Amino acid sequence: MRSVTKSYDSRRCIRLARKGGAPSPYPQFTPRCTMENPNSVRAGSDKRSRTPGDFVENKNGEDDLTGKGRVQCPSLCPKIIFYEGRNYQGRHWECNSDCMDTYRHFNCCNSIRVSGGHWVAYEKPNYMGYQYIMGQGEYPDFHSWMGFNNCIRSCQMFPPYRGAYKMRIFNRPEMMGHMMEFMDDCPNVYDRFRYRDIFSCTILEGFWIFYEHPNYRGRQYFLRPGDYRACGDWGCHNPMVGSFRRMRSGM
Known part of the structure; x- marks a missing residue:
């Protein structure tokens, strides 16, 4: 008796699977966190262009790889570059960690490039004075980071936060x-809180930014988890807070 080997028609199987028949022989593939062209936008996704270091979420709103906390795509090492001239001209200095006093590296700062991480730049040494919170991107002049002048004398780096x-x-x-x-x-703040002043706060999770005026304008104040029993604890002498937001990628 001659044996007969049945051929497997993959196209027919797929058609049946779509109609609710036999299952497809091909496993369902869920794309993992991958680097994308910063200028490309995937069909069906949000219209915001992704940049290296952005988070990629799956269809359930969870982060790929774990389905729990955020997992960051491969990116360049956290780095900030300070330029003495506008539009990235003149003498410059690269930094990839906290610096309590930048005076010996440059005299003034008129433009900045951030290639990774979140940074808080301060007007004075030892993390004092005006605060400027910056994410990955380019800042061609000090107005672009809402600076009051071109003086930056210290900085701190904070890795992207992965929680709630x-x-x-x-x-x-x-x-x-x-x-x-x-x-x-x-x-x-007034529209939701019904008060213009915040005298104290408790940061339970994540990093936050307070702004002096609504719509994220004016002086900035960086807050990490902990209790702030008075507005002076976050470096402000006036309790008026017009807006606030989470410090995260794509701010």
Whole structure:
């Protein structure tokens, strides 16, 4: 008796699978976190152009590879470059870690490039004075980082945060008075909090930025997890906060 070997028609199987028949012989492939062309936008995704170091999420809103916390795509090492001239001209200095005093590296700063990580630049040495929070990108003049002048004398680096965000704000010092809890950005504090002043706060998760005026304008204040019993604890002499947001990629 002659044996008969049945041929497997893959195209027919796929058609049946689409109609609810036999399963497809091909495994379902879920794309993992990959580098993309910064100028390309995948069909069906958001319209924002991705840049190296952005997070790629799956269809369920979870981060690929783990499905839990954020996993960052491969990127360049965290680095910030300070230029003495505008538009990245003149003498420059590259930094990839905290620096308490930049005076010996450059005299003034009129443009900046950030190739990775989040950075907080300070007007004065020892992390004092005006604060400027910057993510990955290019800043051709000090107005582009909302600077009040071209003086930067210290800086700190913070790696991208991979967890949730949560904080509580109060309209009285020592975490007293009216309280509200937030887990997202707020472009206008008064519209949601009904108070223009934040006298104290508790950062439960994530890094946050307070702004002096609504729509993320004015002086900036960087806050990490912990209790801030008075506005002076985050470097402000005035409790007025117009807006705040999470410090994250693609700000």
